[in-house]
Amino acid sequence: MNSSDVKRTMEFVSNVTLLPYYMHSDGMALSYILLYTLVCVMCVWGNMLVCVVILTNKNMCSITNLFILNSPLVTCSWVWSVCQQPYLRLAIQSDDLHSSCTAASPLNLRQNSRRLKVIKMLIMVAALFMVLWLPLWTLMLLTDYQELDGQQIDFLSSFLFLVAHWLAFFNSANNPIVYGFFSENFKRGFQAAVSCRICDLQLLVSHCRRINPRRSKLVFSSIALHMWLKLIMNSQWTFLLLHSCLSLVFGLDLEVKYPPETDAVNYRDPCKAAAFIGDIALDQEDLHLFRQDQAEKDLQHTTENSNTTVNNTVNRNGETDASANRSRQFWNSLKFSRRRRAATAKNQRIWPDGVIPYMISSSFSGSQKAIFKQAMRHWERHVCVSFVERTAEKNYIIFTYRPCGCCSYVGRRGDGPQAISIGKNCDKFGIVVHELGHVIGFWHEHTRPDRDAHVSIIKENIQPGQEYNFLKMGPDEVNSLGETYDFDSIMHYSTNTFSRSVLLETILPRYDVNGIIPLIGQRMRLSEGDITQARKLYKCPKCGESLQESSGNFSSPGFPNGYVAYTQCAWSISVTPGEKIILNFTSMDLYQSHLCSYDYVEVRDGYWRNSPLIGRFCGDRVPDSLVSTNSRMWIEFHSSSNWVGKGFSALYEAMCGEELNTDRGEIASPNYPDDYHPSKVCVWKVTVTEGFQVALSFRTFKLEIHDRCAYDYVEVRDGSSENDPLLGRFCGNQIPQDIKSRSNQLWMKFVSDGSVNKCGFAANFFREVDECARPDKGHCSHMCINTLGSYRCACQPGYRLATDRRSCEAACGGFLTALNGSVFSPGWPHEYPPNKQCVWQLIAPQHYTITLLFHSFDTEGDNVCKYDYVEVRSDSRLHGRFCGATTPEPITSDSNILHVEFKSDSTVSRRGFTATFFSDVDECSRENGGCQHECVNTFGSYSCQCHSGFTLHTNLHDCKEAGCDHVITSLPVSITSSNWPEKYPNKKVCTWVLHTTPGHRIRLVFNEIDMESHLGCSYDYLEVYNGPNDASPNSLVQKHGFEASFTTDCGGALKAEAEPGDLYSHAEFGEKNYSEAEECEWIISAEKGFGVTLVFNIFDLEDEAECTYDYMELFDGPDTIAPHLGRYCGSRPPDDLSSAGDTILIKFHSDHTVSKKGFHIQYTSTKFQDILHTSDSI
Incomplete structure (x- = not known):
């Protein structure tokens, strides 16, 4: 389980629609409460009696009764959680399942009349279980997968769901009744058990062992089998069985809907692995090695125990085969779950030359694909690996959506494509980086052979059956490459992974680092240890780096003081797809040799050392500019002589835009999927085969928002130049509709201004044919509408398409x-x-x-x-x-x-x-209806309206000047000069006073401005103050004025006073939740000699164990270098807090998913003596 499992749960809960259960009368609600209370008492009391009868009667110490004993123990624990039905992921091999069932099957016992009666009793228990639980499962399937209207949902939630839940609840109380009905022993035992004390289960098990040692194994087998059967009955198997039955019998559309797999690729599916360790899929080879390693450890443990055993008989009859039991527990549990860093010890698992071809399933959205590419670029930035889009490579990875969640194989499998599953809620940057770590060749950090010297495993807090996730691996499986243990690794478990509760720890560091307990389980970025170990694993050159910015420079080691002999360096330049790279050497001083055999710098057109050679250079002649044909370039420096030269230096720049003469390709904004740079202008000219059209489909689109797209925008034209017909100008966050040219050429331009930058866009282009341009018009009887890759027929109003989807027939x-x-x-x-x-x-x-x-x-x-x-x-x-x-x-x-x-x-x-x-x-369509300013048509009449700064005359047509003082308290808002968009009047003085939520700032954006020009703005001008202003325009020149919009920005500098000040997380606090992707900073300062005290009145952020998604962070000073006071999330308000200095920094961060109510803080200024006095008194 990843450290993000708690986040997944919270995201799931936040997406659940809570239905109103108590829409019925108070009397009916009271009856339900009484019925639930009654069945609760019956369940607890009846099952306690079953335990008493079995545990206090020696004659009932049999396999069947101990099998039955497990039922009330499990049932009593379930009675408090009937409403929570987990869908457990099971991966059980058929041969192991059959052997387990055979070992404890009651059908292998002697079939006498007494046994037959017991079997009937057990069949009745099972039958009642299915009958009583079936209604609840049926209703859950109906509400989840059958499209119901509001009235049907209200009826189910207000009546049927309560009845179905009560029936399932009653299953916990009916078993004692069945036992008493079928068994005289139980009936007499119930009568006598009231006066008996409850025996201890452990004493009874020991007693049974002394009576019949061979029977003890069967006892434990029967208990284990019964718990296993209970697990199955409440698991996904039951769900799938009911799903199939209901689909066949009732014809309901209950298809489990996963994103469609549109890519016909026969890949190695991690969900069909032989076994799982957490999010790691194991094939048969891994499974064999793990079993072999575990057997060796068990053999060693058994040998040590045999040296200290005195009485072999007691050992066989008492605590026998401890190591064998551990081995069986390990391998049985291994098949029931999925999860392992430390580098692989097998060289065949390493990707040759660090090149990892990839494909991304088309079922993912554009934003998800952007996250995958960001994660791959993150690895490329620090390690000499290259993720390249697959062309014809045999071995590659494919990002896909599988129902088993987040999982991957470790390293390269070598037998064709292998999947990396990014399931529901796994499409987070840190999680994808973690899964790619497995692909590169890393197990989990805590499985290193030396881990016991660094972390402690708290076994009693681990979920039952998940202990195997904390086993160590051997040196033959894991090679740590001489690196120290890395608490900060992105491949490390968090403190509460697989814990019984989020408040319990399962793994803790053994010692402090720099006086601080290290945090483990982060999913933010690669640690220094991750980078160092990965560079060792792939034997990265000691010098060189991966360059991903749109421009930069680099030089040989020691430049200009001279390089060292026998040096090898490599630089990989990677820019946005659709861009080219221009490389210019600014200095060159290398040893001159024939064919540059000794010291040289080599430039290749691609992502690795086998890419096409652009040139090999040496000597002191500076090469001409070098241009790549794609978005990657490889530069390698080699020295093998003792000659001392200065070396070389070079700079590069991404060339934005190009002419694309191909039938298919990709275009993206500069630096995509990261934010594009300011002041960029890129032009692409796309040309496909003659006789076809150009189709353009945007995958993602996030640009600065503006009503008229005046700042950052994408412009598409139907042709090859800026003068051709405009097909669209786009900005904002909405993905544009598919675009198609009329000819085989398309012109595209991207522009960014100098302010707001976002992640930009990514689009695919391909050649397209217009089926509707053919003489038969696609055989459509009325209209043919061309679509990308196809076409469709349509009908004139009053007609509809016939069943052949081409002809039209009369309709309403x-x-x-x-x-x-x-x-x-x-x-x-x-x-x-x-x-x-x-x-x-x-x-x-x-x-x-x-x-x-x-x-x-x-x-x-x-x-x-x-x-x-x-x-x-x-x-x-x-x-x-x-x-x-x-x-x-x-x-x-x-x-x-x-x-x-x-x-x-x-x-x-x-x-x-x-x-x-x-x-x-429409009276307004002629001469504006006689209105001086604006005419608004109404039914049977019309009305006149006036521009800003004017009021309507009594004649209801003309406009006259009005007052020009405004107080605005509701943001965002747009303001204009008087008479906008016409010319403003002479001698006009207007004021606007704007207020917003405490703790927030006001952002002013001028959309248009047209005023008289003057160097000192002495005539007509606009002034912005933190308070009122006094201005007087002159009366000679008139212009159109201005239009501006006001919005709020979080953060700012606040002054703490004796009177409390208020700070809110967002301007709409109390009206709606805070927004996604917020980054806010408040600096609160007090006068010298005073500190800042914070009181948290309301606090509600997204909850997560490590507070890595939405959080508030406090620093005792003006910046993040100051002492860290804490990071907070969840719904529990932090305690009141006082700074040690006169300044405190508050940071607020939210991610792109769950949002909550936010927070309200009151801040005051307090003398340091008062703070110390308060602290001493506490």
């Missing part, structure tokens, strides 16, 4: 040209038919608008209108998509055409809708 809807009329769903007032699509095109005369009024409305759906709905459009504007039982508001078109579409699916049908429409002349 049609063209309506009357000034008024009505539309209604088919079948009104009865239920509309399924699979119906109706389109009405309402057309009025020019200068008219159309108003649509709904009178009745009842369709399937609630908030998400994806089943049955009514959609209303006006030209390209969507007025709304409506469903449910709420009648929409009146809708008025923007022009003389209104488009109304009704659609129903194949399931639920309702009454539908009725609506009337009216056409009205």
Whole structure:
């Protein structure tokens, strides 16, 4: 289990929709409470009696009764957690399963009448178990995988779920009743047990061993088998069995939905491994080696025990085969779970030359692919490995989504593609870096042979059956390469991995490092130890590095003072796909030899030493500029002479944009997936084969947001130059729609300004053919619509596609040209038919608008209108998509055409809708309706409105100047100068006073500004203060003025006073949760001689054991170099805190997933004497 398991659980819980259970009357709620209390008492009391009867009666010390004894022990522990049903991942080999079942099978016992009666009793117990639990499992499957409407969900949650839970709960209480019904011994035992004390289970087991030593093995086997069967009955196997039965019998669509695997690749699937150790998949070879190593350890342990054994008979009958039991426990538990750093000791597991080809399944989103590439670049930045997109390589890795979660094989397997599974909630940067560590060849750090000198394993806190995850590995499996133990390794377990509770530790460091207990289990970045050991594993050159910036420089060792003989260095330059690299040597002084055989610098066009050679250089002649053909370049320096030269120095730069003459490729913003650099302009010209079109599909897109895309943007044009028709200009975070050119050329431009930088974009381009341009138009009877890679047929309004998906047939809807009329769903007032699509095109005369009024409305759906709905459009504007039982508001078109579409699916049908429409002349379309400023059309009339700084005249058409003082308390907001966007008036003085949440700043962004120019801004100007201002423009020159928007930014400098000040995590605190990806810093200062005291009133951040996702961090000073006071997360407010100096730094960080309420802090200034006095008194 990774250290992120707790985070996965919290993310899962945060995504659960909590249904209102108590929607019924108080009387019914009370009855449910009484029923649950009754069955709880029956369960605990009845199962305690079963324990008493068996443990106090020697005649009942049999295999069957001890088999039964395990049931109440397990049941009593389950009775408090009926609502939590874990789906356990099991990986059991069939041969081991059969052998276990045979060893403890009751069918192998003598079949007398007494035994048959016991078997009937056990069958009844099993049958009742399935009958009582089946309703709950059925309801869970229905709610999870069957699409139910709101009323059905309300009915299930308010009644059926409570009944089903009670039935499952009652299963815990019915077993004692069954025992008493079938067995006279139990019936008499129950009557006598009330006066008996409860015996100790351990004493009874010892007693049974003394009576029959051979029987003791069968006793433990029966107990183990019964617990195993209980586990199976409550596991994923039961889930899958019910899933299959319900699908076959009831025809329900209960398909378990994973992201589709669209890549037809026959790879080595880690989910089908022979066994697992945590997130590490083991093949048969690994399994054999582990068994062999464990057998040697068991043999050694047995030999040591035999030297100290006095009585062999007692040993056989008492604590026999301890090592064999440990071995069996190890291998049995190994098959039930999945997880192991330290470098592999097998050279065949190392990727040759550090080159790791990869593929990414198309089922992943663009943002997920970006995270994978960031993780690979992180490894490349520090280690001489290269992750390259697979072309024709036999051995490579493929990122895929598998139901077994996060797992991978260790190192290169060598028999074709191997998968690295990034399951649900595993797509986090640190987790992917961890899994790639296994791919590179690392086990888990705590499995090193020398780990006992560095960490302690607290076995009593480990979850039962997970002890094997903490076993040491032998030197033949792990080679630490002489490196010291690394607490900071990203391959290390955290303190509570596989613990019984998040508050319990399973692994702890044995000693302090620099006086501090080291933190373990981080998933943020590679540690220094990770980097050093990986460089040793792949024999990286001692000099050289991986360069990933868009520009940089490097030089030979010792430059310009001379290099050392017999030196070998390598530099790998990697920039964004779609860019080229320009390399310029600024100095060259190497030993001159024939063919540069001794000392030389070699440049290759690619990612490794076998890439195509660009040139080999020596002597003192500086080479010309070198340009790569792709986004990677390899530079290698070699010296083998004793001649002393200065060496060389070079600088490189990524060339942004290029001409791409290929039918398929990738384009990305500079430095993607990291943030692009400011002030970049990149132009790509794409040309595909003649006769085809260029298709462009964006995978990810994150640029600075602006309404008109004036700052950072991507511009796409249909042709080969900037003068060709514009296909779109894009910015913000929304991925643009697929784009297609009309010809075989496409022009694309990326621009960034000098301010906000984001991660940019990644897009694929490929050649595309327009099937609709063919003479037959795709055999479509009405309209042919071309799509990327295909096409589809469509029909005119009033028609629908026939079953052949090409021809059209008459349908409901049609063209309506009357000034008024009505539309209604088919079948009104009865239920509309399924699979119906109706389109009405309402057309009025020019200068008219159309108003649509709904009178009745009842369709399937609630908030998400994806089943049955009514959609209303006006030209390209969507007025709304409506469903449910709420009648929409009146809708008025923007022009003389209104488009109304009704659609129903194949399931639920309702009454539908009725609506009337009216056409009205648009008075504003002629001479602006006589309005001086703005005209707003209304049904049957119109109204005039005025620009900012003006009010409407009493004649309701003209505008006159108004007051110009404003107080604004609600942000964000947009402000403009008077009369914007027209020219502002003369002699105008306006003030705006803006307020925001305490602890936050106000950001001012000028969208447009047009004012009289003057060097000293003496005439017309705009001033921004922390308070009021006084300005007076002159009366000679008039301009358009300005438009600005105000928003809030977290963080800032605050002054602590005697009166408490307030600090909130975000401006909308109390209204909504804090945003994702926040980075805030507050510096709170007091006067000299005073400290800062913090009181945490409200505190609610995402909870995680190591506080690595969302957290608040405190430093006793103005920066992060100051003493660290703590890192906090969760919902428990920290204790009041006082600084040792006059300044304190508060940092707040949130990631891209879960968000919570945030925090509210009050800060005050306190004299140091008061602080000391308070501390002493405490």
